[in-house]
Amino acid sequence: MRVMSESVSVRCPACRREHVYTVPAYPCECGAPVAPRLAPAGTAAAVAHRTWDDEWISVRCTACGHDGEWPRPELGCPCGAVLRVPLARTDAGGEPAPPPKAAARRAFQPITIRTARDAVTAAAVYLRWLGYRDIRRADQRPTSGVGIAAHGLLAHVDPTVRPATLRDVECLWLTAMTESTACVYFSLSGYAPDARARADSLGVPLFVLDLTGTPQPVNALADELDATGA
Template sequence: MPDRVPVRCPVCHRDHQYAPTAYPCRCGAPVVAPPALGAPARPLVHRVWEDSWITVRCGACGRQDRWPQPELDCGCGAVLALPVLSLPQAAGRAEPEVARHGRAPAWDPVALAVHWLERLGHREVRRLERRGTSAVGLRASGVLAEVETAARPVGARAVECLWLSGLAAGLPAVHFTGCGYTAEARERADAIGLALFALDASGTARPVSGAAGELVRGAGGEV
């Protein structure tokens, strides 16, 4: 599969190069839903949560899981849904992918957070509207979550703000990031009992606070 797939916006006819996103199967292989070459993209006018997911089969172990429908934002404002091949499969094992390109795969942190929340037993995940910040809020059954998408470590202030939001909503809170946490953020999270997870290069959610470890143990010892 090519690293990038040509996509034309049906609204403004602008051409784009779409890089398919890889997601981590439980076996460790990166799973990619490859867009169908030549198939027209579809503008998303009304978003339906159930239609935002597709079933993808891992080519390494054969497991089928649900992952986000490939989408692309056009500069004209249109959000495009990209049709995928009928039998999308994994691109291969995670370790060779990193070694071949010399860098970690570009995981989508929000999609990964949704995946791990569901693995922890929290269903019906929905995205909360937030503006003017790189943090994305999520709410699921029994939990409030936040995903930091900026390429910088999360500080203590973000941890405290999420904790206060959880208190206001009457829900425990969970934080995800792919760029780690400052020492002050970890100390504060342990003091207030906030669950912190770091998304590593393989797409795994690694607990980095005591509360996060308790969530993992409550889910059967692994996520």
């Protein structure tokens, strides 16, 4: 199943430049591509302050009816402004189609990583592909990186250029223990040797996010999670 990419003209409110924006499609957990609907006659707004709730939207898959959380469409203008692309009011509306009766897990479709935000999106898409539900920002924010949570899981996404340390892994594990959940770590730059050893002893799956957005298992626990899913 293919989704036609929708394009709209977007005017920057700061410098008045006109841009053509093509909305990206993301893979639903059923394997079908999903894209938010845009408002061709809407007015773009410049992003002044960011909050987690404002950066994610609910979009319904027309193939299976699942409401997924996806990044809100944005566009960078050469003048420096970040524009929030206007959306149609029916993003998550419409009648859901009957869910597939027995679908095997589809091949993972990665999100290319160009920014720290892309790394968080890639990890969230991967967790959804594994079968985790209700993905959201974690209640407790880590001192570095971004914490995301799902039902029964706490994940840490580290988009920095340094390898994750033993302390990083232990902090994630301790936070997960206080919330009685499992945990998983995603890093762009790998792990220090003692961090990998400690993760094995604590039962923490470790993944490295390559720039294609595909999580690569680092330890046996991550291999098992990748193979079996949630």
